[in-house]
Amino acid sequence: MEKREYYSLFETTRARGWFIYRVFAIFMFVAICFIWFYRLSNITINGEDGKSWAWLGLFGAELWFGLNWLFSQALRWNLVFRKPFKTRLSQRYEEMNLPGVDIFVCTADPDIEPPITVINTVLSVMAYDYPVEKLSVYLSDDAASDITFYALLEASTFAKHWLPFCKRFKVEPRSPAAYFNTLASTTYPHDHNHAKHLEEIKKLYENMKIRIEDAATLGGVPKETRSKHSGFSLWDSYTSRRDHDTMIQILLHEKDPENSKDVDGFNLPTLVYLAREKRPQHRHNFKAGAMNALIRVSSKISNAKVILNVDCDMYSNSSQSVKDALCFFMDEDKGQEIAFVQFPQSFENVTKNDLYGSALKPVIEVS
Numbered sequence: 001m002e003k004r005e006y007y008s009l010f011e012t013t014r015a016r017g018w019f020i021y022r023v024f025a026i027f028m029f030v031a032i033c034f035i036w037f038y039r040l041s042n043i044t045i046n047g048e049d050g051k052s053w054a055w056l057g058l059f060g061a062e063l064w065f066g067l068n069w070l071f072s073q074a075l076r077w078n079l080v081f082r083k084p085f086k087t088r089l090s091q092r093y094e095e096m097n098l099p100g101v102d103i104f105v106c107t108a109d110p111d112i113e114p115p116i117t118v119i120n121t122v123l124s125v126m127a128y129d130y131p132v133e134k135l136s137v138y139l140s141d142d143a144a145s146d147i148t149f150y151a152l153l154e155a156s157t158f159a160k161h162w163l164p165f166c167k168r169f170k171v172e173p174r175s176p177a178a179y180f181n182t183l184a185s186t187t188y189p190h191d192h193n194h195a196k197h198l199e200e201i202k203k204l205y206e207n208m209k210i211r212i213e214d215a216a217t218l219g220g221v222p223k224e225t226r227s228k229h230s231g232f233s234l235w236d237s238y239t240s241r242r243d244h245d246t247m248i249q250i251l252l253h254e255k256d257p258e259n260s261k262d263v264d265g266f267n268l269p270t271l272v273y274l275a276r277e278k279r280p281q282h283r284h285n286f287k288a289g290a291m292n293a294l295i296r297v298s299s300k301i302s303n304a305k306v307i308l309n310v311d312c313d314m315y316s317n318s319s320q321s322v323k324d325a326l327c328f329f330m331d332e333d334k335g336q337e338i339a340f341v342q343f344p345q346s347f348e349n350v351t352k353n354d355l356y357g358s359a360l361k362p363v364i365e366v367s
């Protein structure tokens with residue numbers, strides 16, 4: 001039988017200069033060993049007051065930094081770059097043959113993780129460049145906060161405008177807050193039609209933000225708003241954050257076509273709110289516990305083959321991330337060996353001088 005030739009969906013290339021780097025790393029390690037040796041062989045246990053303690057302290061610090069450097073070599077020793085080929089993915093798989101993707105967003109506290117931030121994350125993943133019928137977004141709310149639920153409800157309405165806007169004008173990044181922030185630094189669109197739509201969507205966003213922040217300031221959702229959606233009845237029997245029944249609400253689903261289409265008449269991804277059952281006598285196991293509950297719930301609703309997880313204090317900064325990751329999973333040759341793909345984090349709101357290197361720029365370059 002004729003064997004079909006496939007072009008791989010991703011490519012792995014070794015970094016240039018790897019040999020020189022290894023030689024440098026070995027020299028560096030030998031130098032570190034010399035420092036440790038020097039420190040240990042010159043220790044004076046009964047020396048002058050304080051001297052031996054200072055010596056030990058220095059040794060502790062050098063040991064710590066040395067080991068830290070050693071572990072970081074795991075990332076650098078065999079530095080490779082991986083490049084996914086999304087066009088090959090699209091050529092090989094018709095939209096209908098692409099796998100379903102369930103996206104889990106975790107949140108745990110509406111005070112530390114404001115609901116407006118949470119829904120920016122949710123909107124950034126709802127707007128992925130991927131067939132909407134295959135996408136389902138689940139928000140796990142470990143605080144079981146009615147304000148977070150309200151924010152998600154608002155997001156489900158705003159998404160009807162935001163998703164078509166993103167697709168029409170190829171918006172990047174697709175978190176509304178992050179996108180509007182980039183506009184301040186780059187120029188506004190020149191095209192009249194684009195600028196008009198942008199003003200409209202910005203206004204919708206600002207109004208939604210005010211409504212959500214007002215609810216947070218008031219410490220609850222106004223009665224009038226509550227009466228408009230049956231989902232708020234979940235809070236009728238609610239006692240406390242640590243003691244409540246499971247709360248599930250499907251906000252958007254294709255089986256409810258009237259409500260789940262965007263303004264252009266296209267379907268929206270499935271959107272689900274979940275606050276898992278919690279009892280004071282049972283451990284909830286933080287994010288891991290939330291992920292377990294999400295797997296159980298999603299398996300009854302969309303049961304997708306691929307799961308994508310984001311924390312609510314992050315947003316997805318590329319609309320292509322799902323396709324990028326799928327290039328690894330769907331590769332005929334090596335796909336079976338790959339269990340997970342991790343995206344590097346990139347931090348934005350760090351201090352100007354970034355004294356501690358929190359932007360993690362080197363890690364992103366390395367990954």
Ligand SMILES: O=c1ccn([C@@H]2O[C@H](COP(=O)(O)OP(=O)(O)O[C@H]3O[C@H](CO)[C@@H](O)[C@H](O)[C@H]3O)[C@@H](O)[C@H]2O)c(=O)[nH]1
Pocket residue numbers: 106107108109113140142285286287290310311312313
């Ligand atoms: O009871 C909890 C506690 C936390 N979370 C969520 O878990 C995520 C991570 O928690 P966070 O406090 O933000 O931890 P970080 O140190 O910022 O996160 C890093 O460290 C975590 C624990 O190692 C990893 O799970 C995260 O993916 C990683 O980004 C957040 O979305 C939280 O909302 C829950 O869902 N339930």
Ligand SMILES: [Mn+2]
Pocket residue numbers: 311313
């Ligand atoms: Mn975090």
